Amino acid sequence: MRRLSAVVIWALIFAGLGLTLMYLKITRLAVPLVPSALATVWDVEARVGFEGRGSAAKIRLALPQSPRGFSFIGEDFVSRGYGLAVGKGDGDLRRAVWTIRHANGGQALYYRLKAYPGRVEGTGQVRIRQPPAPEVPQFTEPLASAVGAVLSHVREQSADAMTFTTLLFAMLNTADDENVKVIRESVTTEAWPDLVIRLLAAEHIPSRVVYGLSLGGDFADRELTPWLEVHTGERWQGFNPDTGEEGYPANFLPWIYGHRDVVEATGVDRIRVTFAAARSPMTRLGIARKVENALDTGLLSLSLTDLPVRTQNVYRVLLMVPLGAFVIVLLRMVVGIPTFGTFMPVLVALAFRETRLMVGIPLFLLVVSTGLGIRSALTHLRLLLVPRLASVLVIVIGVMLAISLLSAALGIEQGLSIALFPMVILTMTIERMSIVWEERGPGASVREFMGSLGVAIAAYFVMTEEHLMYLMFVFPELLLVVLALCLLFGAYTGYRLSEILRFRDLTRP
Amino acid sequence: MFGTWLALHRRGILGINARNRDYIMPRNPRRHYPLVDNKLSTKHLAIEAGIAVPTLYGVIESEYDLRRLDALLASHPGFVIKPSRGAGGAGVLVIDSCRKALFVKADGRVLSHHEVAYHTANILSGIYSLGGVPDQAMIEYRVRPNPIFDAVSYLGVPDIRLLVYRGMPVLAMVRLPTRQSDGKANLHQGAVGVGVKIATGRTTTGVWQNRAVSEHPDFGLPLAGLEIPNWPQLLELGARCFELTGLGFLGVDIVLDQTLGPLLLELNARPGLGIQIANRTGLRGRLAAIDALGALPETPSARVALTCALFPD
Numbered sequence: 001m002r003r004l005s006a007v008v009i010w011a012l013i014f015a016g017l018g019l020t021l022m023y024l025k026i027t028r029l030a031v032p033l034v035p036s037a038l039a040t041v042w043d044v045e046a047r048v049g050f051e052g053r054g055s056a057a058k059i060r061l062a063l064p065q066s067p068r069g070f071s072f073i074g075e076d077f078v079s080r081g082y083g084l085a086v087g088k089g090d091g092d093l094r095r096a097v098w099t100i101r102h103a104n105g106g107q108a109l110y111y112r113l114k115a116y117p118g119r120v121e122g123t124g125q126v127r128i129r130q131p132p133a134p135e136v137p138q139f140t141e142p143l144a145s146a147v148g149a150v151l152s153h154v155r156e157q158s159a160d161a162m163t164f165t166t167l168l169f170a171m172l173n174t175a176d177d178e179n180v181k182v183i184r185e186s187v188t189t190e191a192w193p194d195l196v197i198r199l200l201a202a203e204h205i206p207s208r209v210v211y212g213l214s215l216g217g218d219f220a221d222r223e224l225t226p227w228l229e230v231h232t233g234e235r236w237q238g239f240n241p242d243t244g245e246e247g248y249p250a251n252f253l254p255w256i257y258g259h260r261d262v263v264e265a266t267g268v269d270r271i272r273v274t275f276a277a278a279r280s281p282m283t284r285l286g287i288a289r290k291v292e293n294a295l296d297t298g299l300l301s302l303s304l305t306d307l308p309v310r311t312q313n314v315y316r317v318l319l320m321v322p323l324g325a326f327v328i329v330l331l332r333m334v335v336g337i338p339t340f341g342t343f344m345p346v347l348v349a350l351a352f353r354e355t356r357l358m359v360g361i362p363l364f365l366l367v368v369s370t371g372l373g374i375r376s377a378l379t380h381l382r383l384l385l386v387p388r389l390a391s392v393l394v395i396v397i398g399v400m401l402a403i404s405l406l407s408a409a410l411g412i413e414q415g416l417s418i419a420l421f422p423m424v425i426l427t428m429t430i431e432r433m434s435i436v437w438e439e440r441g442p443g444a445s446v447r448e449f450m451g452s453l454g455v456a457i458a459a460y461f462v463m464t465e466e467h468l469m470y471l472m473f474v475f476p477e478l479l480l481v482v483l484a485l486c487l488l489f490g491a492y493t494g495y496r497l498s499e500i501l502r503f504r505d506l507t508r509p
Numbered sequence: 510m511f512g513t514w515l516a517l518h519r520r521g522i523l524g525i526n527a528r529n530r531d532y533i534m535p536r537n538p539r540r541h542y543p544l545v546d547n548k549l550s551t552k553h554l555a556i557e558a559g560i561a562v563p564t565l566y567g568v569i570e571s572e573y574d575l576r577r578l579d580a581l582l583a584s585h586p587g588f589v590i591k592p593s594r595g596a597g598g599a600g601v602l603v604i605d606s607c608r609k610a611l612f613v614k615a616d617g618r619v620l621s622h623h624e625v626a627y628h629t630a631n632i633l634s635g636i637y638s639l640g641g642v643p644d645q646a647m648i649e650y651r652v653r654p655n656p657i658f659d660a661v662s663y664l665g666v667p668d669i670r671l672l673v674y675r676g677m678p679v680l681a682m683v684r685l686p687t688r689q690s691d692g693k694a695n696l697h698q699g700a701v702g703v704g705v706k707i708a709t710g711r712t713t714t715g716v717w718q719n720r721a722v723s724e725h726p727d728f729g730l731p732l733a734g735l736e737i738p739n740w741p742q743l744l745e746l747g748a749r750c751f752e753l754t755g756l757g758f759l760g761v762d763i764v765l766d767q768t769l770g771p772l773l774l775e776l777n778a779r780p781g782l783g784i785q786i787a788n789r790t791g792l793r794g795r796l797a798a799i800d801a802l803g804a805l806p807e808t809p810s811a812r813v814a815l816t817c818a819l820f821p822d
Contacts, residue, residue, distance in 0.1 A: 333526060382627045384572075385634030435636065493527035500513045505721035506786055507516035 007491040011484040018480030031474055034467070041073065042215050043278045044253065046111040048263055050271035052103025057267035061111060062256045063094045064212075070253055071116045078110035093256070103268055117215070117251055131208075131231055134201035146182035151202060161205045162232045168199065169244020193228050193241040206231040209241075211256050213275055214249035220276040224255055224262060317350070319472040322482045324349050324459040329489050331455050336498030339452040340432045344425055348452070349459035351421045357460060363403065364453070367421065370399045371430040372437075379434075393427040521791030523782055528758075532796065536675070536757030537778050544754050545776040549593040549647055551754075558753055560746060561772050563589070563650040563764070569629055570645050578626055582607075587651035590625070592632040592644045598695035600637030602628050603651060603665070615664045615692045652772065655765040657735060661685050661725045665692030669705070669743065669771075671761040672780055672792070675805055676751030677816045678744050678761075679795045681705040682787040683712060683737070688727045696783045701725060703732045704788035708817040710740025716786035741813065743771045748809035748816075750776060795820060 025031040048061055063075075063086070077084055082098040098109055139147050154171055158164035172180055187195045193209050200207045211224035227248065228241040238248040256262055265271045324346040331337045339345055352360035374395050378388055400423065407413070429452070437445035462468065472478055495503075517524075523532075544550055555562045566588060567581045568574075582588060590602040602625070604612045611619040620628075629646045631637070638644040658667040665686030672680040682702045686692045689699030696702050701717040712735040715722045724731055737743065747761040750773070760780025763771050785792055798819060799805070806812050 336525075382630075384630060385636050491530065493524070493530050495514060495517060495522075495524040496526065497510075499524045500510060500517065502719045503517050503522050503786065504513060505716075505719075506520055506522055506789060506791070507513055508721075 007487055011487040013484075014480040014487070015484035018475075018477045018484070021477035021480075022475045025475060033471070040117065040279050042113075042115045042117065042251075042253075044113045044115055044213065044215070045276045046113075046262075047274050047276065048098075048109040048111075048271065049274070050103075050107055050265060050268040052100075052105055052107055052268055054102060054104050055267050056101050057099070057103035057265065059098045059109060059263065059265040059268065059271070061096045061098075061109070061273070062262050063096055063111065064113070064253065064255045065094050069117065069251075072113060073116050074114040076112050078112070082109065107268070115215075115253060131206040133204045134197075134206050136204070137198040137201050139198075139202075142182060143186050146179040147199060147202065149179045150177075150183065151199065155203065160233065161230065162237065164203060164205065165200065165207075165230045165232075165237075165239065166244070166246065168196075169239065172196075173244055193226050196228060196241055200230060208236075208258050210238075210254045210258075211262065212252050212254040213277065215251035215253055215277050218278045221274045222276070223274065225249065227252065227254075229257075315476075316469060316473055317353070319476060319479070320463040320469060321346060321350070322479060323468060323472065324463045326482055326485060327459045327462050328455060329486055331458060333489050333492055334494075334496060336496030337451045337455055338448050339455050340429050340448055341425075341452075344429060345452050345456035345459055346463075347422045347425045348456040349463055352456065352460040353464055355421075357457065360460075361453070361457075364421065364426075366403065367396060367399050367426055368430060368433070368449070371396050371426065372434055375430050375434045376437075379438075389427060389431055392430055393423060396423050396426050396430070517791075521793035521797075522785055523792040523796070525782065527793075528782060529779075532674075532758040533779060537759075538755065541755045542778050545756065545759075545778045547593050548591065548595075548775050549645060551773075551776050552647075552649075554753055555773050558749065560749060560753070561769060563652055563766075563772050563774070566648045566650065568593075568645050568647055569633065572630065572633060575626055575629060575633075578629060579622060581648060582612075582625070585648075585651075589649050589651050590629060590632070591647050591649070592637040593647050594635075594638035594642070594644050595632075596637075598693045598698060600628075600632055601693065603692065605651070652764045652774075653767040655738065655767050657738065657765070658683065658685060661728060661730050661732065661735075663688050663690075663692065663727050665690070665694060666764055668694045668774055669737065669763045669765065670702075670780070670784060671744070671747035671763065672784055673747050673751055673759045673761055674796055674799055675757045676748050676809065676812050677799055677805065677819075678707055678747045678813065679799065679816070679820070680784050680788050680790065680792065681707055681744075682716075682784050683735075685725065685732075687717070687725070696781060701732070702783055702787040703735075704784075704790070705737060706822060707744070708821050710737040710743070711735070712737070714787065714789055716783050719783065719786060721786055721789065738765065739770055744813045744816070745809050746771050746773060748812045752809070754778075 026033065046061065048059060050057075050059070059082075064072075077086075077096060079098050082100045085097045085099075086094070087097070088094055096111060138144075150168070150171055154164060154167045158167050171177070172183065174180060183195070183199075197207045197209065207228060207230040210227050210229050212227060213222065214225060226241065228239045229236040230239060231237075237246065238252070239246055263271055263273045325343060328339070328343065328345060332339065348364065351364075355363060371392060375388075375392055378391060383391065400421065429449075433445050433449055436448055544554060549565075549568060552562050552565055566585055567577070569578060569581075586607045587605050589604070592600040595601065602620075603615045604620075604625070605615050606613045608619070611621060612625055613619050632644055632646040635643045652666050654662075654666045661667075662685040667683055667685045670682050670684055671678045682704050684694040684696065684700045684702050686694050686700050691698065694700045696716070699718065701715050701722065703715045704713040705711065706713060711733075713733055715724075715732040717726050723733065743763055743765075746763060750759055750761045751757070754776060756776070756778055758778075758780070760777035762774040762777065764774050766772050782792070802815075806815055
């Protein structure tokens, strides 16, 4: 009992470790459980166009910072000949700074961003801090009294920052009020959001302008849209600054907050930033990988997709071998099917993987039966073991070659795949089979052979299961779970199904 | 299916998985395996301890040694050639007598010197050994079985299998060769196993091809009621094998020679479980009864007495 529990503890540790890693990958990196799920990724491009004066130039572009609703899965800069530094500027603002000694004529710098419209946790979200209460602005007459009247009217009806903002907008949008008219006519359209911010500040409500892009369809040559964000005490809430409607435009990607220029430059003329966006499909796995790279989360970021493609393909196959071995564990320990050699069926199943089952089984039977016939002929020559095995090996390869040549001549392509069979395993199978044949008769021999073949076919179906292959490749930590299961079955002391048959006479009283 | 499972469990039938994990692994230290896996070392060990074994005529160790074979065989009309690491009776060649230049097998078929040499060479190459490693061929005394089993054995030499747990014989059976087993006393090869009462040495019921039987499949004679001679002596021989090997879960194969009495034939560190069918008795209960005793007597004879008291039927 004590030994059993030790096994269970180890199994739980391994399984727990494997499943935890898998869980973390799924939740934190959004690695999908199903393959080939495609998601839309936005390629957003900021183009900074300007004219150089022939002197030293310095261009600073504000960069967006993982806003909510988006995960940035990659960014790059196109800046031929310019020195580039990316860093935090004043406050939390992230900036790209391009510098050059001589900037001449029309120039363009690009910043490209891949944004995935879906949240992936842990992608360095901006910490939400309670912003300081804004300074109470001073208004000049006649605006001051109009503002005072409107604010006190709204204040009476509202309960908190949220309702105050909503009611204020409702009030500002009713055109028949004289005070509203005074306020509305006091500024230009561009300055309107600013005025709203000052009105809210008078009520100690923090608010800010955010400039961003509404990612709807593909577009080019667009500028940032201003939007209003009001802090409701818990979070920033978006409002349409013109209509007062609550919420954000669809797929709103905030770029810069507050009254700061997106681009600042010295030594250049006619600087202008325009934005373009395009959708591109990307597998969810690819996205998760990109996020991982951006995050560099240590152990989690180790992935088979970092390997060269050729090695990846090797591991795609190799990672299935433990599952095949586990099938053998089940079929031998729990069912009790006899096989030639412990892992021979796994190797045969690997060969079936390449040849396909419908072709593999007839070819396998053909080679083994031919080899068996020739092996029995060799018995009469009374050869010693090792040379005899070598002879059978030569004959097996000869048979394989003959099948390939014959099928090539007949134009049957499938016959060529015979070369994928593990010939040493075939040789050992033939040898073992012929010995069992001599010692225990053809019945036992064929029975054991069919057992091996059956196990190989079962292992084949498990090892070629698309979803399992995907899971093993993407979550190689599942190996720990397979290990845990093997440990558990290593401590299985129940009957085998074959024993239930064997001992059936003992159940009679 | 599940009903059968429960019934087997209730009757205390030991399965292979449980045998391996609960008894063989804790009771049989791996380092003692070579003593029993190699019949030659078992034999040397037994001779040292004064346990009777079939006389060893000689050992052929290499292809070169094969030249000695003829000289070795010439002085013995009957003999047995067996691989020292063979399993399950594989590769055992029994020669009854010598006629002119030919050897006569137990079933009357004859072999030439060439064929006997080829068989020996096969043994050396490891064809019958576990894992196919090169082996040695042992040539030894051909046992003349006690005639008590003559009526119920088809050629060959019947032997007695004792299952010895921590030096206590817990179950016993006689293995009788059949036509199907080609004179071999191995259950896998078609021999019939007959349960023997530990306390009395009297045969009870049988097993053949994993089925419960009460008559010999070839002769139709009843298997029950045979009295095995020298039974207490035989049990003690089995019990002594525990000290001999240090293996706590051991199969002991003993033959009854017409003139020499009980001889130790071979030992098995992974004894089969068909013995349960032969005795219609599950092993678990008996093994648990012994484990419940705590410390066991030191001497083999005291252990045998204790076993007989513990399992009167």
